[in-house]
Amino acid sequence: MSEQFDAKALIDDLGTRARAAAAELAFAPAAAKEAALTAAAEAVWARRVEIMAANGEDLAYGANKGLSPAMMDRLALDEGRIKAIVEGLRAVAAQPDPVGQVISEWDRPTGLHIQRVRTPLGVIGVIYESRPNVTADAGALCLKAGNAVILRGGSESFHSSRAIHACMVEGLRAAGLPEAAIQLVPTRERAAVAEMLRAVAHIDVIVPRGGKGLVGLVQAEARVPVFAHLEGICHVYADGAADLEKARAVVLNAKTRRTGICGAMECLLIDRAFYARHGAVLVEDLVKAGVEVRTEGDLLNVVGTVPAAPEDFGREFLDMICAARIVDGVDGAIAHIRRYGSNHTESILTEDDAAAARFFQRLDSAILMRNASTQFADGGEFGMGAEIGIATGKLHARGPVGAEQLTSFKYLVTGDGTCRK
Amino acid sequence: MSEQFDAKALIDDLGTRARAAAAELAFAPAAAKEAALTAAAEAVWARRVEIMAANGEDLAYGANKGLSPAMMDRLALDEGRIKAIVEGLRAVAAQPDPVGQVISEWDRPTGLHIQRVRTPLGVIGVIYESRPNVTADAGALCLKAGNAVILRGGSESFHSSRAIHACMVEGLRAAGLPEAAIQLVPTRERAAVAEMLRAVAHIDVIVPRGGKGLVGLVQAEARVPVFAHLEGICHVYADGAADLEKARAVVLNAKTRRTGICGAMECLLIDRAFYARHGAVLVEDLVKAGVEVRTEGDLLNVVGTVPAAPEDFGREFLDMICAARIVDGVDGAIAHIRRYGSNHTESILTEDDAAAARFFQRLDSAILMRNASTQFADGGEFGMGAEIGIATGKLHARGPVGAEQLTSFKYLVTGDGTCRK
Incomplete structure (x- = not known):
């Protein structure tokens, strides 16, 4: 045959x-x-x-x-x-x-x-x-x-x-x-x-x-x-100026709502200033929810965390696992995401407009979010009715691909016997 | 070395x-x-x-x-x-x-x-x-x-x-x-x-x-x-309902203004109804202007035309040469262009809105024109300031490629601690 x-x-x-x-x-x-x-x-x-x-x-x-x-x-x-x-x-x-x-x-x-x-x-x-x-x-x-x-x-x-x-x-x-x-x-x-x-x-x-x-x-x-x-190696960055309760809600949702989708958070970045103010509460929440948090330094003091291997950063777990790291401010987060991200979806948690603007301007992911869960990376949630997939390239289609992105265009030009000089 | x-x-x-x-x-x-x-x-x-x-x-x-x-x-x-x-x-x-x-x-x-x-x-x-x-x-x-x-x-x-x-x-x-x-x-x-x-x-x-x-x-x-x-195998179609003077001006301009550019007319299609009303005037104009018109049938009666070889249809001459043929109405023109065109630029000469609409809808060239010279197929003429070229593909860029088509996009999403249900 x-x-x-x-x-x-x-x-x-x-x-x-x-x-x-x-x-x-x-x-x-x-x-x-x-x-x-x-x-x-x-x-x-x-x-x-x-x-x-x-x-x-x-x-x-x-x-x-x-x-x-x-x-x-x-x-x-x-x-x-x-x-x-x-x-x-x-x-x-x-x-x-x-x-x-x-x-x-x-x-x-x-x-x-x-x-x-x-x-x-x-x-x-x-x-x-x-x-x-x-x-x-x-x-x-x-x-x-x-x-x-x-x-x-x-x-x-x-x-x-x-x-x-x-x-x-x-x-x-x-x-x-x-x-x-x-x-x-x-x-x-x-x-x-x-x-x-x-x-x-x-x-x-x-x-x-x-x-x-x-x-x-x-x-x-x-x-x-x-x-x-x-890959959807999505990052959530908790900025020093984040609202604590919003941050806790979004981090938990981004990781645990569904772990097998490409919009699930795979790495949590915590601003040193956030950590100084609130400690490791975000990591504690994740551990309590049953997430295996692979991390380093001070965050390892949270009972239930495990040491991260180098390859755990930039990894798509698609499971109840995530990496976590402390970074220095929004620029530290941007540097980390540029190095390890897959340009899919990243979210900044902050009340500081300047930090959010910097995050939006200096990163080039298909989807950048502020104070929202990365799990929203979905054509239906974007209002496209449905999606054929999420494009991580930059040519023609990017992000959730709905009917509109399955089109091209043509120019229709109307004159009245118009000639070019 | x-x-x-x-x-x-x-x-x-x-x-x-x-x-x-x-x-x-x-x-x-x-x-x-x-x-x-x-x-x-x-x-x-x-x-x-x-x-x-x-x-x-x-x-x-x-x-x-x-x-x-x-x-x-x-x-x-x-x-x-x-x-x-x-x-x-x-x-x-x-x-x-x-x-x-x-x-x-x-x-x-x-x-x-x-x-x-x-x-x-x-x-x-x-x-x-x-x-x-x-x-x-x-x-x-x-x-x-x-x-x-x-x-x-x-x-x-x-x-x-x-x-x-x-x-x-x-x-x-x-x-x-x-x-x-x-x-x-x-x-x-x-x-x-x-x-x-x-x-x-x-x-x-x-x-x-x-x-x-x-x-x-x-x-x-x-x-x-x-x-x-x-290739820019551009067609101009003179419909039965064309205005004669507009048609004469556009055809001459489309072929002779500059012959070496991709928007130059390479093939003239004449509606049988146009021919019945006006004869071979468009071909006569071209011959008089020094264009070698390669054609067939009745149009060969115009002194100075030469018989077209089959490969002259669908050919980019980029010279003072063009093909010409009589077709049956707008559907005849559409069928010819679908078979021989390169989806670059085509123009219909007509005062009939329905014929123009059919031409615009049923052809899929990057640029479709009505009562205008194909020589306008140019980024500068489109108002783009300049062009890096004209794209004949349908993905991402199409037609004249200016700065705007050298961009992609990203989504910026703002919430307020927003989680997905």
Whole structure:
């Protein structure tokens, strides 16, 4: 089977269909896209038993393959999770359509009127791991922005993704949109991924959704541009001028609300002035909440802390673990974050406007916060309805990637027989 | 010499300095950047004799190498051209500073206030051919947007670029900005280019400025993202509802004002209805103006036209030559452009709003025009002050690339001890 499998022919075929669909989608009415997503939501709910049965096949395959409990949990669908998929589809359906929006417009002395308007990007490739809901989320966001999408789910979620994809196609069909607007690579063969990464003629951008391993591989191999999410090594800095109660609340929330998301705090930086005033209360709170705090110097006096290894700074734990260190003021925090951060999300806790301004100006993370929990680093919390991922690069997309960032733009120029001198 | 040349060490060194300069530039005051560019303009003018002497060396080298007259012309600097460089620097100096601009802001029900603000991209690599003025233009635009730049000029313009670069550094020094903000690769060795294209750790985006050969090479070899300008195969479509006099003026201007620029018309499409009403007047005008019109069918009846070969459609002539064809209405024009265009700039000549709307909506060129000459495809004409090039891709930058498109953005989020539920 594997020997006869022609990955290039498959991706050429999917890519050609996607390109043709994208040409149609570029001027599809907003109402048609909304109707497709609403119909897809209805189909997912109507076919939930079928989807759960397909998921059962995946779970059996996963158990057989010896997936970890965390992986099995990510893979599993129940009625609650299917309801969340349905709600996600409805939320994207209800969002404003970005295509055709006038971003800016101006007149020129020549008499020309220039508009810059949003257009779809074209064809997007999404490569993801075991979460079957990405099939619906990513498909919906790409469609909203007028893009065709080629989805390549993890081999573990093969049947679940296929069942959800069938509902998306049902939605497209109901709305009279091309079925190739949302395609799923119909094979577990890994060669298909390698072929997608090279398919510059067919795919305009690749969005990898998954762990560091997947994203690193995609970045290393891709000839197609990538919106990559690398690590979320998020820092919270408690400044000397922080409000104690706000600081305690935010630090605890940033670390413990959910530890497995990219916006979770991985390192706490405490201003020497804060420490002089309030002691190690933030670290004590974390330890009491069950967090393993890896630290150094005076902070090690807190019972329950453990000495940090050098590599614990700049590390993404994604667990009830964090690093902590005392720094000298906002400049000390900035220096630490520049050295160890991943330019994802950092928060300063302070009542001092000058310190906050310095932190905002001198750091270049995708998201900088003041007196807020890093756990807000999320497209939904930003008001984007949903996100296809969080981009840690600086080209085109940055931070939570919603429908708007899946667009490009074109200039529309109107004259009256206008010639250039 | 060549054997001992270590391109990697050179680019690592330039790249490390550039990264450090970029970190400073990211929060350099707008006034300092403006002062640096003004001082650079003054230095270029003060040192014009020196620059012309350096240019003389390049011209001698070029003559010796047997460069074509067109290449020699591109390379040559006289006082007029140096004055244009000075004016370009002053124009960029006077532009608004994009860095820190609030692109949008909004409140969330959680109490968070979110701002999206412009930031520099980081380090930009510019690889160009023989035009020495790019040293000043590209350096100025990158600086305006807070980016460090590594310039790699063509070997023909080596001395001229070096002399102009020295003036840019003088400007930086006068304004107290890091000298490594604008660096010039100090060697003609080609290995340095290959190394820049791979320098993902040091360079965030590469902008190639030159002919198809250079751009194609850069796109094929680069691991660093590229803002590429491929071909400008610009179409003008004369609709049945065109105003005859406007159409005559625009067609002539679009082809003949300057033939060597990417916005020059390369193909004229005439609606069958236009032809029925006005005959081949547009083709006659072109022939009279000295244009070689390569065409087919009825249009060949115009004395002086020549039969088009199939490859003349979709060809960038950059000369007093163009293709011409009769098509069936706006949909015929759209189909032709989709097949043969390069998504650069196309113009529709019509008084019919519905035809113009269809052309604007169904084509996806970076620039679409109505009743205007394609020769307006230019950053200066768009009001950007200057351009580093025109991007034909759809990611991040599109169309004329001015300072604003050399930026990224970050989110600044303000709460009041705000935690996520």
